[in-house]
Amino acid sequence: MQEQLSFKSQQVGQLYLVPTPIGNLDDMTFRAVNILKEADLILAEDTRHSQKLLNHFDITTPQLSYHEHNEKERQAEVLAKLAEGQRIAQISDAGMPAISDPGADLVTACIAANVPVIPLPGASAGLTALVASGLNPDRFAFIGFLPRKKNDRLHSLQDHVNFPYTMIFYESPFRLKQTLADMMGVFGADRSAVVVRELTKSYENFVRGSLGELVDYYDVHPDIKGEICLLLAGNDHPQSNDDLLQSALADLSLAEQVNWWMTNDSLTSKQAIKKVAKQNGLAKQEVYAAYHMGEEG
Template identity: 60%
Template sequence: MFQQQSFQTIASGKLYLVPTPIGNLDDMTFRAVETLKSVDLILAEDTRHTQKLLNHFDIQTPTLSFHEHNSKSRLDDVIHRLQAGETIAQVSDAGMPAISDPGADLVSACVENQLAVVPLPGANAALTGLIASGLSTEQFKFIGFLPRKKNAKNEMLASLKNETATMLFYESPFRIKNTVADLVTAWGEERQAVVVRELTKTHEEFLRGQLSELQTYFEEHSDVKGEICFIVAGNPTPNEVDEGIEATIREKPLSWQVEWWMSTKDLSSKQAIKKVAKENQLNKREVYTAYHIEGSD
């Protein structure tokens, strides 16, 4: 359904999407501060965390928690308040709301109910890291967090191996070591990548190099701390990578082989298991176990 939004045509309340600093409080914009002061309510992922920001800028507006665990139960109430004419701001703990954040569902509900959504520009970790990465900014693709389960994670990496655009990821400091190792397995050692830690903060750090070099670094530095995003160069020769991986695929873990055949040749899991068993001269049950049990760790 076609929809045209403007302040003149929408008389009810408005939802403001207000970015917050990703580290340095000086990155808060004048408009963001004024908006948070003027609205009736602020929706926050963690009200205690947001309250520190509000105290810093002497913002007295009341807050209400709105996060992945309660957003569905509170969505109707928020929509009703907007329909009644209230103005509400949505903030995340850091950066742009609605990016890897429950704010996306709220925006969709507002659009469906013909309520105005007003986005404010501001801080975003992925784009901030990208522009200083040294990798191509001509085309880029935001991936966000990879799946935690191994099968799903490997399947996504296999589906992205021929992506030619620069890719932007978020990751936990506790998982970055294993994720970089998974990237080496899925995409090879030579792909250029940048791991960015503590953006805009005192200990801001850029680690640039081939995936193999980053893997070595994290094997030697296992106590990584802080907020992390990482950027990986796109695949400049996608067809060659397919051919290279297929030539050495039996060196990969069995579960990874199954996922690779599924994503590359559009096979079902049953067909891929049969293919891997034949290629490795193994019993199908052994491959089935590796995929469904070992691969789900």
């Protein structure tokens, strides 16, 4: 058990997680600017990118790069500075650090070292998109980026077929069309979804509809640019595991389904025939005849 008193006087420093604008610089908070000015060091995902933000707000605090390719090497250095009492602010290129960005491992390491981790509220693309999406915002899950490889992506989507709440994804404009097509194949053409581009910028754009409608829309409008949030409605009518399995077996013949149940669930032929009949809404005699005809064939 551990209790953190974020602002109690202590010997070690503090790690501040500072959100930055996702497009509109006016979304930077007064507190975020002050923390960045007062910090001893800023950890930035891309120091060249962040320098534009710092220049805009006249922030002269030194930066140190901290990103997915060097965070393991940097972590010990950062922990040592915190142990000396330094106040360090972490930022990502946009939005909240540690959300699909570097930072989560450093937070864990700081907690293990009893270094206070102090979050600031601010811009977050996923939540900003959610509240204006028109989908249910009461309960939701942040999924983030899907795997790039098609089979891995499909497996990940299939894991969420029965998920009952709104899902928030991040996606590249180069993969959006393929991801929408994959989602339609897994969730069906009628599932509601929203594509949100360029949040808080002058070209902010929401496209709301069913997955089928969105696939058709981006076939006609293939020029896709900008940062994208993709939101998907939850499943209002989740299927049982048996129903999901039956959907997967639907392309097999009745005889093949019987054999599948016998092989994979250790059922007798009689038990498997009864199972297949129930799953397909058929009379046992019909499945029995199809099974034995298949055996003879």
